[in-house]
Amino acid sequence: MTEQSLPKLTEALLAAAKRAGAVEADAIAVDGRSVAIDVRAGHLEQAERAEGVEIGLRVLMDGRQACVSASDTSARTLEQMAERAVAMAREAPQDPYIGLADAADLAKDWDVAALELSDPAEEPAAAALQEDARMAEAAALKVAGVHQVQSASAAYSFRRIHLAASNGFNGGYSRSSRSTSAVAISGEGLEMERDWAAESRIFQSDLPGATEIGRLAGERAAARANPRRPKTGAYPVLLDERISGSLIGHLLAAVNGQAITRGASWLRDAMDQAVLPDALSLIEEPHRKRISGSRPFDAEGLPTMRRAIVDNGVLRSWTLDLATARKLGLKSTANAGRGTSSPPSPGAGNVTLTQGNQSRAELLADMGTGLLVTSFIGATINPNTGDYSRGASGFWVENGEIQYPVNECTIAGNLRDMLRSIRPANDARLHLSHIVPSLLIEGMTLAGD
Known part of the structure; x- marks a missing residue:
């Protein structure tokens, strides 16, 4: 055609x-x-x-x-x-x-x-x-x-x-x-x-x-060969850059207009409150060149634009289409998406989380003893409270050095606490739609042996 x-x-x-x-x-x-x-x-x-x-x-x-x-x-x-x-x-x-x-x-x-x-x-x-x-x-x-x-x-x-x-x-x-x-x-x-x-x-x-x-x-x-189960207890967890975007994805889901209008979000009352560390921002950038999430207008014909979802740690914007914006008495953020068989619904496109000044290796050294997570299996997320539990695998770290691969473990916490404590590395890949570096989280509950 x-x-x-x-x-x-x-x-x-x-x-x-x-x-x-x-x-x-x-x-x-x-x-x-x-x-x-x-x-x-x-x-x-x-x-x-x-x-x-x-x-x-x-x-x-x-x-x-x-x-x-x-x-x-x-x-x-x-x-x-x-x-x-x-x-x-x-x-x-x-x-x-x-x-x-x-x-x-x-x-x-x-x-x-x-x-x-x-x-x-x-x-x-x-x-x-x-x-x-x-x-x-x-x-x-x-x-x-x-x-x-x-x-x-x-x-x-x-x-x-x-x-x-x-x-x-x-x-x-x-x-x-x-x-x-x-x-x-x-x-x-x-x-x-x-x-x-x-x-x-x-x-x-x-x-x-x-x-x-x-x-x-x-x-x-090959690096994952002969894994063990890690120790049980409260330990710092470093989410590898390959999977750290999923944590920010939970934040994006919680500020989605559909979740907010239904009252089914653990961030429903958090506007203008701190949700990330003070130095971190989460910015939507729909006009980045050669990026899959870029677009000149949304599915309702509104012009897309750069916006701060989180600015210096403080939540500043919901993600809205026309319908959810009207329900909240606000203006659309031009985030409508749709397929051929469904009406518009809001969703975030390209987002960038502020990167840190340290490499992943330096964060590992700071972590001391804990878990480096490189993959997740399944998830239990309570959208109303932010309670978080996921099966994980990766590598056990002691004295800042990787010791051995691990699997068959679960990490748990609360998303509000987790996001407020994150420390980003500087290793995000800039060609991705979601630019999120490796993230160190203090004091998560780890269930292993």
Whole structure:
């Protein structure tokens, strides 16, 4: 499908909605293709290619809304979608807070090209992806102690998105992605341990070499061989940069407008209160170049902008779409996201946590005796109280030095206390959507032996 066809599709959907009796409507069209290659034992194990167009229509009538979607773009289907959506909306419950954005608030004059969200290079051949996967697997198998590679994969995707609404908004952009990953296994039988490495970039030229990725997966798996269970007690815990973003993810979930409006958040009464150490801020940056979470406007056509979620330790902003903002008597933070079959809902994009001045090794030295966590298994999080418990594995540290790998343990605490005590390292990867370094947390409860 040509790029020009997506605007025509959304226009046709809006016209069909108007003919069917909709008061307001918005439409989204997505055109994409993807290729994924898996290799095992040096040979092609699986190849997948997907191409297609998806369309979605939301109609709004007297405080009621309904969403429908389809992958057929024929004129008949568009008319049927509109008629079905209007019929559904008439039966839907009324919500006084839903509705399109005011025309005066819509994004204007954005510069998609400046964000560099789409690689102009040609789509890689399937053979090139297969070679990346093969090289990653071979590199992992060369690492001493690695007995097999569970999976080695390479993938590419490209998609165009276009959004239009009856309030006059009309805009779209493209995204691309190229990735390589490997999962390596050390040990045999009941003693097997696995670990992984993966990299993804918007521009193919920015992607690290497949050999480097495979080698890292192998080294990580080999380092986990012959684990023990750690001691039980209260110890400092250092969350490795690979998984530290999950802790900040719990904070983001707690300040999401949907959680706040439901009263189901442990931070529901924390606005303008300290939630992080005084020197730390959490900033949303939706206009970073070549980053997967960047976008010029949100799913309701509002202009995205830099904002401080936490400023010098103090919570300053909820993450809001139009509906949650109206419920709270606030303005949207332009954080609406949506698919073709669902209405908008709020969610944070690119975020950056203030980095520290110490390396991970220096934080380990300061930690003395404790646990370095490199992976999590499962989670029990109470969204109302912030009580936190997760299965973990990683490495036991004594006198600031890694002693041996550990698994089958649980770390527990309360998110409010944990976040207030974090000390960041300076090792965050700047190409990620969530820039979060390794985080040292004092005095967590560790259940092992």
